[in-house]
Amino acid sequence: MLELHCHTTYSDGTLTPAELVKKAAQTGVKVLAITDHDTVSGWDEAIATAINYEIEIVPGIELSTVHNDRSLHILGFYPNPDLIRPALQERLAGRKRRAAQMVASLAALGYHIEMPELGAEMAPGRPHIAAALVRAGIVKSSQEAFDRWLGDDKPAYVHYEKFSIQEGVSLLRECGAVPVWAHPCLFRGGVISEVLKELVEAGLMGVEVYHPNQNSREQKMLLELCAEYGLLVTGGSDYHGPNLESREEDRSLNHLHLPIELLTPVKTAAATLYQDLRMKGFQDF
Template sequence: MPDSLSGVGHNGFEKADLHIHTKCSDGIFTPEEIVEKAKNAGLKAFSITDHDSVSAIDKAKPLADQYGIEFINGVEMSSTFQGHDIHILGYFFDENNHELQRYLEHCKQLRTERAERMVQKLAKMGVKIEIEEIILKAQNGSVGRPHIAAVLQDGGFVRSFSEAFSKYLGSHSPAYVKSIETHPAEVIKLINEASGISSLAHPGQNVPDEIVRRLISLGLDGIEIVHPSHDTYKRNYYREIANEYFLLFSGGSDYHGLKDQEEDHFGQTTIPYEWVTKMKSRIIAA
């Protein structure tokens, strides 16, 4: 990966990470611990993008301000389009926007109901776990499949997170239940009406080209170029699409800190701070 994208070993290069998860969704670190890690990694700016949750903001922002690190309001919102799970990243929005708050509270309930259905499917397979254990893992935050995976691991049903997903929880596995089925146009509208910027998360993972272009026509502001699942070819490819449609670039580590990772690579998958500057310029222009 070129230095201009990685931010590793480039003198004077100011770096940012705009895709990080905490315990408020499916990461393993608290918001405060993530701020400490951002400080230690020398990030100029970062964003916590928990799944359908903004509860980390109040915990992280004061500490980031104290350390002089730029904290950018973030969220990763779930949607479904033509049978595909589409994740839309939101940045720089007003977290106190009433409609956004109302919708995210609705998502929290939907995520709990989804987990309950997955528990029922697992029970029919002889794998008996309790929804209360999963909610406890989520610390009353946004419930996700990694929380179910953690409970399966604790119960000795699987040896690792990856086994939990391949055997039970992955999108083609027997206990899988579809995620939130909101249309991405509604998610983009919610972000924009809260004075934020929308960006398509990890398109190289699961989003066909025709859907990427359809999302752009729905008012998408940017595309995530840098992501651990994007090799150099994919980064360049999505960068070309973003340039073609005058879209913003975003990116980051999609960091969760999951137990299966042998090493902690926090601060190594980053973007140039210049991309953040361009985002802010777009907001001002709007």
């Protein structure tokens, strides 16, 4: 079984990379992608742990871009770490600035919170702020925090810093990563077919067709678009771990039961990108 979209405590997941690998093994996952938001710091721990569980780790990332003033996420699979890590420093710094602005906005509204200490390579996000609101006793749940202040266009919401889809796709490809549009049916900034055309023109190579928030009708539509443009098809549960408030799963790991064969074309595409990098003097990892 295949999981190509999962998060750890290095971004907004609730399991460490090692814990995620162990959980994946328990649920029958054989291939697991680590796709934290704007950071690749969870790879090493996941790879080291996976040796003991005979799980193949797919190094990945979920890159945050902005299109039509809305957040649009692009997954990248198999980026060269020596190239992607320096390039992500500004993205990570932007996430920290955004989090600080949201904390300041909450303070201006009369709600003062303390953010938890995060490692230098961890990417802060709205779930961290929501959790801080819960700890402070201001709200009873993270969902309440999003509903009242942190959701899109709510009083304390702050947009991502400008980083276009063209810049995002270009960055991933220049680092050897296969760029894939994450959960397109969740995007609220335009018609999917029109936005996909722009992404393809920018160099997009695939679409996340299988996702918990995309029903069978939407999957069929996305598969048809992939066939039209010759795009790769991927999928994943977008797993963030157990909800620490209720101890329930945010999304069930491996419940999509995706076949490992979906990964083969992605690996082939990555090999092609890496051949281009080798011609430019870079080595595989």
